[in-house]
Amino acid sequence: MRLTRTTKRSTFPFGLSLSKPFGELRDGPSTSSGRAVRVAVACAAALATTLALAAPPAQGVSKNEIVLGSIQDLSGPIAGFGKHVRLGMLLRVDEVNEQGGVNGRKIKLLVEDSAYDPKKAVLAAQKLVNQDKIFAMVGHIGTAQNNAAMPVQFEKNVINFFPVTAAREMYEPFHRLKYSFAATYFDQMRTALPKLVKEKNAKKVCTLYQDDDFGLEVLRGAEAGLKSMGMELVEKTSYKRGATDFSSQVARMKVAGCDFVVLGTIIRETIGTIGEARKTGFSPTFFGSSATYTDLIHKLGGKAMDGLYATHTVQHPYLDEASQPIRFWATKYKTKFNEDPTVFSVYGYNVIDGFLQAAQKAGPNLTTDSFIKAMDSLTIPADMFGGPEQTFSPKKRLGNDLSRLSQLQDGRWKVVSDYVRP
Structure with missing residues (x-):
């Protein structure tokens, strides 16, 4: 059986082919076929670059x-x-x-x-x-x-x-x-709580908080703020997300003699807690985080919500x-x-x-x-x-750490402090 040695041919764009190695074309005499190959290679590279640039640069980003x-x-x-x-x-x-x-x-x-x-x-x-x-x-x-x-x-x-x-x-x-x-909720509580406790001359600080990541952040900030004053929470009581009845929690805080309550609550929990307290003659100072700073509190809760304090950064736009x-x-x-x-x-x-x-x-x-x-x-x-x-910076991913206090007075939030840095 006779073996025949053949030269392997590489196919290039535009129908051109190459039977010599690149080095021979590059280093040898310049020929029309060599120039054609070099042109073809350059065109192919340019086409690849164009296609790469035309591809979407990131998920969710297109040309338009x-x-x-x-x-x-x-x-x-x-x-x-x-x-x-x-x-x-x-x-x-x-x-x-x-x-x-x-x-x-x-x-x-x-x-x-x-x-x-x-x-x-x-x-x-x-x-x-x-x-x-x-x-x-x-x-x-x-x-x-x-x-x-x-x-x-x-x-x-x-x-x-x-x-x-x-x-x-x-x-x-x-x-x-x-x-x-x-x-952060943590810094809001840690910085504002001591100031307000001193101002109110509070002796027994308690908390009601949502039993999840949000409520725990308020709780930890309150504990840190009180620790800086040599104080501790007298009573801690919580509720499950979505709860609507807060009578047992209010009763516990009333029995404990709380004169100041930190609220790790949002809308209806804030309204429900303060409403229950007013109904039972329990009148501590109520203080919430920026999660309670909303016009819905006084729109839905009415006059009973007056006196509530809350932290915030931007203000509600009373027109x-x-x-x-x-x-x-x-x-x-x-x-x-x-x-x-x-x-x-x-x-x-x-x-x-x-x-x-x-x-x-x-x-x-x-x-x-x-x-x-x-x-x-x-x-x-x-x-x-x-x-x-x-x-922001490569090491700073929180844009702002300043908050201030407002209080509900006659059905609207009134700013009662300057911005405080932690």
Whole structure:
């Protein structure tokens, strides 16, 4: 059997072929066939580069669009918050899209309902991250809900941007995909509680808190604040998320002789607790975190809510005393949604505004890495709603640690302290 030695031919684009090694073509005499091959190789390289540049630079980012996701409570116990966070975000999204978007890309916001249930938050995150392919999660409401959903996001390199919760877990422990904007519940309590306890000359401080990650953050901040004064909580009582009856907890605190109660509560728990206390003749000073700083407390609870103290960063936009820019903003909000804005509308609006500032700074080639680089040198100026300046760095993922006190007086929140730094 006769063996025939053949030269292996390599096929190139445009129908050209090569039977000599590259080195021979490169080093040997210049020929028309050699030039053709070199042209073909250069064209192929240019085509590959063009295709690479045309590919989507990151999940949720296309030539004309950035897809964002958010998880809100739209049907559960804090649906009043979730609704207005969503509307505030939509207002800012509509504004920027009407102006042409950010670096030529429109914003698409997808919102899922968790009903304030961590298990539903996980399912919502899975849908947004894996099916809808969002670039970032923005303004997700709830501490336990964020803690449950973040692992789903981080597995796919999806940023958790400005969640609507003031828990320390939103920026601690450090993770490159975490950014938070709100002074923490822990620091709110730790700094404001000693001042208010001294002012009221309180002797027996107690607490009622939601038995989850949110309530525990308020509890720990209260304990830290009292420890700095050489005091301890006299009574600790809790409730399950979604509870509606607080008579037994109020009875325990009354029996303990509490003259000051720290509330790790939100809307209906705050109203239910204070209402039960008033009914039974129990009249301590009530003090809550920024989770109780909402117009819904006095709208739903009435006159009985007067006297409640709460911490906060931005202020509720009472329009009859607001500045002209806030009134202009509120008019747009009411025209679009047929209702007045709330402080949670402000949160939602500012969340999207912060994202837009970072995305603009990141430039046309928006990726997770370019967004992080932009955020890590970003300063967000003080806003028209009273919120202080926010700054970020590669090691600083909480933009603001300042909070102040307000009190419900005659059915509206009145600021009663300056900003306090931890």
